[in-house]
Amino acid sequence: MSTTNLSAEKRQRQNEKRRLANKSTKTSIKSAAKKVVMASEKKDTEAAKQALSEMIKRIDSAARKGIIKKNTAARKKSRMQRLVNKIDQ
Numbered sequence: 001m002s003t004t005n006l007s008a009e010k011r012q013r014q015n016e017k018r019r020l021a022n023k024s025t026k027t028s029i030k031s032a033a034k035k036v037v038m039a040s041e042k043k044d045t046e047a048a049k050q051a052l053s054e055m056i057k058r059i060d061s062a063a064r065k066g067i068i069k070k071n072t073a074a075r076k077k078s079r080m081q082r083l084v085n086k087i088d089q
Contacts, residue, residue: 022067029058029068033080040083048084055080 032055039048063073
């Protein structure tokens with residue numbers, strides 16, 4: 001007889017799987033944000049807007065799943081939107 005708790009082992013496996021999925025989602029958000037910043041630095045309005053919409057889609061998805069908090073999502077979207085809006089000025 002094993003003295004280990006089977007449900008605890010299962011919980012560890014689930015947590016690890018979720019951790020990796022969450023990490024992947026957060027990384028994709030950071031990559032999308034970097035694309036927005038790069039496009040805005042090049043003053044490429046079209047590329048920046050396209051990258052922004054992709055980033056917003058990823059952020060909203062992560063917020064809906066609880067990977068990032070609602071206010072964090074709103075803050076990130078707001079900052080990037082302001083960056084894109086500055087290009088036109």
